[in-house]
Amino acid sequence: MSGLIERNLQRLGRQLxxxxxxxxxxxxxxxxxxxxxxxxxxxxxxxHCRTPQDVQLAIRGAxxxxxxxxxxxxxxxxxxxxxxxxxxxxxxxxxxxxxxxxGTARISGGARVADVLRASDPLxxxxxxxxxxxxxxxxxxLGGGYGPLIGRYGLALDNLVAAEVVLADGRxxxxxxxxxxxxxxxxxxxxxxxxxxxxxxxxxxxxSNVRSGLxxxxxxxxxxxxxxxxxxxxxxxxxxxxxxxxxxxxDGAPVIFVAPTWCGSHAEGEVQIAPLLKLGTLLANTxxxxxxxxxxxxxxxxxxxxxRTFMETCWLPALGSESIEVFVEAMSKIVSAGCAMFTHxxxxxxxxxxxxxxxxxLRRDHVLVEILAVFDDRLxxxxxxxxxxxxxxxxxxxxxxxxxxxxxxxxxAGEPGRVMKSYGRNAERLIRTKRQxxxxxxxxxxxxxxxxxxxxxxx
Numbered sequence: 261m262s263g264l265i266e267r268n269l270q271r272l273g274r275q276l277x278x279x280x281x282x283x284x285x286x287x288x289x290x291x292x293x294x295x296x297x298x299x300x301x302x303x304x305x306x307x308h309c310r311t312p313q314d315v316q317l318a319i320r321g322a323x324x325x326x327x328x329x330x331x332x333x334x335x336x337x338x339x340x341x342x343x344x345x346x347x348x349x350x351x352x353x354x355x356x357x358x359x360x361x362x363g364t365a366r367i368s369g370g371a372r373v374a375d376v377l378r379a380s381d382p383l384x385x386x387x388x389x390x391x392x393x394x395x396x397x398x399x400x401x402l403g404g405g406y407g408p409l410i411g412r413y414g415l416a417l418d419n420l421v422a423a424e425v426v427l428a429d430g431r432x433x434x435x436x437x438x439x440x441x442x443x444x445x446x447x448x449x450x451x452x453x454x455x456x457x458x459x460x461x462x463x464x465x466x467x468s469n470v471r472s473g474l475x476x477x478x479x480x481x482x483x484x485x486x487x488x489x490x491x492x493x494x495x496x497x498x499x500x501x502x503x504x505x506x507x508x509x510x511d512g513a514p515v516i517f518v519a520p521t522w523c524g525s526h527a528e529g530e531v532q533i534a535p536l537l538k539l540g541t542l543l544a545n546t547x548x549x550x551x552x553x554x555x556x557x558x559x560x561x562x563x564x565x566x567x568r569t570f571m572e573t574c575w576l577p578a579l580g581s582e583s584i585e586v587f588v589e590a591m592s593k594i595v596s597a598g599c600a601m602f603t604h605x606x607x608x609x610x611x612x613x614x615x616x617x618x619x620x621x622l623r624r625d626h627v628l629v630e631i632l633a634v635f636d637d638r639l640x641x642x643x644x645x646x647x648x649x650x651x652x653x654x655x656x657x658x659x660x661x662x663x664x665x666x667x668x669x670x671x672x673a674g675e676p677g678r679v680m681k682s683y684g685r686n687a688e689r690l691i692r693t694k695r696q697x698x699x700x701x702x703x704x705x706x707x708x709x710x711x712x713x714x715x716x717x718x719x
Contacts, residue, residue, distance in 0.1 A: 265325045269305050272321040278308040278353060291350060294335035294342050295394070296569035297637065301345035306332070308350045312458045315349055315426040319456070322347040323702065330705035331456050334372050334396020338571040338632075339672040341452075341705045349456055351398075359383055359464065364421055369398050369458045376462075377553035386467035386552045388419045391503065391519075391604075392563065393556035398457045402447055403669030403707060404620055406628055408472065408521030408555065409465075411498035411608030417448040417620060418613055419463040425455035428698040432458075446693040449620030449683070451668060451707035454697040471522040471529040472555040473547035479506065479514045481540040482588045488539045489518055490579040498608035499524035500532050504579070505630075506587070507562050508597035515543065519558060562600065564634065570648050572631040572655035573670040575663040579603065579627050582661055590631070590654040595646045598634035601654070603627050619690050621665070621683035628667050631655055673708045680710075 273280045281291040282305050291306040292298070304327060307318040322329040327346030335342045342348070351370030357379040358366045365387060367376055374393030380386060390400050390407045397416075405416020413419060422436035425443065433455075435444040446454055477485045489504055496502075502520040509515040518536050522529035526549065533547060546558070576583050587601060606626045615623040631654045633647035665682030666675075680687045694701075694709045 265304060265327065268321055268325045272307070272317055275317050276307065276309075276314050278310040278314050281306040281308065292343060292348070293566065294332070294337070294340060295563070295565050296338040296340060297566050298340045298343050299568070300340065300343075303330075303343055303348045304346055306348045306350050308353055310353050312424065312426055312432050315351075315456050315458055316430045316432065318347060318349045319426060319428065319430055319702070328705065329702055331452055331703075333370050333398050334394060334400075336392070336395045337399065338569045338670070341707075344705050351456075351458070354458060359385065363464050363466075365462050365464055367397055367460045367462055369456065369460070371397050373397055373400065373556055374553060377551070377556065380464055381551045381553045384466060384468040385464040386470075386523075387462055387464055388413045388416050389552075389556070390416070391556060392559060393553065394563065397462075398460060399452070399669070401460065401462075402449075402451045402457065404449060404667060406604040406606065406667070408470065408501050408503075409467075409523050409552075410604075410606060410610045411501050412523050413465055414609040414613060415620065416462075417618060418610065420448055421461040421463055423447055423457050423461075424459040425457050427455040428700065428702040436461075442693055443697060445617075446619050446690055446697075448618035449668070449686070450690050450693070450709065453694050453703055453706045453709050455703070467523055467552065469549050469551050470555050471526070471533060471547060471549050472520065472558065473550075474544065474558050475518040475520070475536055475539075475542070475547060476509070476544040477516040477518070477540045478543060479516055479591060482506070482516050482591060483584060485516050485518075485539040486579070486584045486587060487581060489536065490584065492535050493605070494578070496532065497524070499529075501605045501607070502536065503605075504603050505601040506591050507600045509543075512597040514591050514594060514599075516540075520547065521555060567598070567634050568637040568644065568647075570633040570651045571670055572651045573666045574629050574655055574658045575622060575666055576627045576629060576658065576661060577663060578625070580661075583627075583629075583658060586654070586657045589657065590650075593650065593653075595633075595650050596635055596643075598632075598647070599650060600632045600634075602630040602632070604630070615685065619683065619686050619693075621686045622663065626663060629658065630670065668707045671707070676708045676710070679708050 328344040330344035332342040354368040354370040373389040401416040633651040
C-alpha cells in the first residue's frame with residue numbers, strides 16, 4: 261500500500277502548479293505547524309495549492325490513495341482539524357483579498373482575518389470577522405463567526421454572499437442565493453463538510469474604525485466586576501459588544517478583563533464605554549479609537565502557537581449571577597497561567613436572522629463561553645491530566661444552566677451528540693445535505709456530522 265501511495269503522490273506532484281511537502285522535506289515542519297500542537301499521526305503529504313485545479317488534484321489524490329483528507333486554512337482550530345494522517349490541502353498560498361466597487365470582497369480560501377482587514381481598512385470598510393487576526397476567514401465563516409461587530413452586522417456567515425467550492429467529487433461550483441442554494445444554506449454553519457472553499461465573496465460595511473481595547477481589573481474583585489458588567493451589557497445597544505473573562509497577568513496570576521468594541525458614532529462610543537471603566541479598581545485601560553484590523557490584535561500577547569491545548573465550550577442564555585459564580589470558582593482553581601476563559605456575545609442583528617435561513621442553529625440572544633487550558637507538553641502526562649481535568653470540570657460546572665449543544669467550530673469529533681444538538685431543527689436538513697454532497701465522508705476531518713459510509717466501512 262505504501263508503494264502505491266508513494267507513486268500516486270509522485271504523479272500528483274508532477275501535475276500541480278503548487279508543490280508537495282512530505283516528512284523529511286525542509287518545509288514540512290512549517291507546513292504542519294498550527295496554533296495548537298498536534299498530538300496524532302502526522303500527514304503523509306501536504307499539498308500547497310495555488311489554484312482550485314490544484315485542490316481538485318489533491319482531492320483526487322486522496323481518493324486514489326484511499327487516505328484521509330483535511331484542509332489547512334488559518335490552522336487556528338484547537339481540535340487540529342487542519343491536519344490528518346493522510347493528505348492535507350494547504351490553502352495558505354491562496355490568500356488574496358480584492359475589494360470590489362460594489363462593497364464586497366473576494367476572499368481566497370487561505371486568507372486570514374488579518375489579510376481581509378488589511379485590504380478593507382484603508383477603504384473605510386469593515387468585514388465582519390472574529391476577534392483574532394490569525395484565524396482563517398473561511399473556517400471562521402463556515403462554522404459561524406462570532407466577533408465584535410455581531411450586534412450590528414450579524415455573524416461572519418450572515419455576510420457571506422457567495423462561495424466557490426471544490427466538492428468531494430472534484431467538481432467546482434459556485435454556491436449563492438441563486439445557485440446550489442442547498443449547499444449555500446449548509447455552508448453557513450455546517451463547516452467544511454461539503455467541499456473545499458477556494459474563494460468567498462463577503463459583504464463589507466462602511467466603518468472606518470472602532471473604539472476598542474482591554475480594560476483590566478484585579479481578580480479579587482471578579483464577582484462585583486462581572487456582575488456590574490453584565491448589567492450594563494444587558495441593555496447595551498447593538499453597536500456595543502464586549503468580551504469578558506480572565507487571563508494571566510504580567511506576574512502569571514489571573515486578572516479580569518473586559519474587551520469592549522463600539523462600532524457606532526465616535527461621540528456616543530465614549531459615553532457607552534465610560535461605565536465599563538468604573539467597574540472596580542482599574543489596573544489598565546487600552547481602549548481607544550482604532551482600525552478594525554488593530555482591534556483584532558488586542559489578545560495577541562495571550563496567544564502562543566505550538567503548545568498543547570484543551571478547550572471546552574458551552575452556550576449560556578446570559579451572563580448572570582449563577583454563571584458568574586462558576587467563573588469566579590474556576591479562576592480560583594486554575595492549574596497554571598495557561599488557563600483562561602473568554603466570552604462572546606450573540607445579540608442584535610445575529611439574533612434577528614430566522615433560524616431556518618442558515619444552518620447555524622441557535623438564533624437567540626446568548627453568550628458563548630470558551631474555556632482554555634494551554635500548557636507545555638514537555639512537562640509530562642501529569643500536567644496534561646491536570647489541565648484537561650480543569651477545563652472539563654469547568655465546563656461541567658455550567659451544565660445546569662447551559663443551552664443544548666455548543667459552538668460547532670469548537671467541538672471535537674468525540675462529541676457528535678452535542679454537535680447535533682447545536683443545530684437544533686436544522687440538523688436533519690444538514691445531514692441530508694452532507695449525504696448529498698459527500699456521501700463517502702471524504703471530508704470527515706471537518707465539524708463531525710453523520711454521513712454515508714466511508715470506503716473503509718464498506719470494505
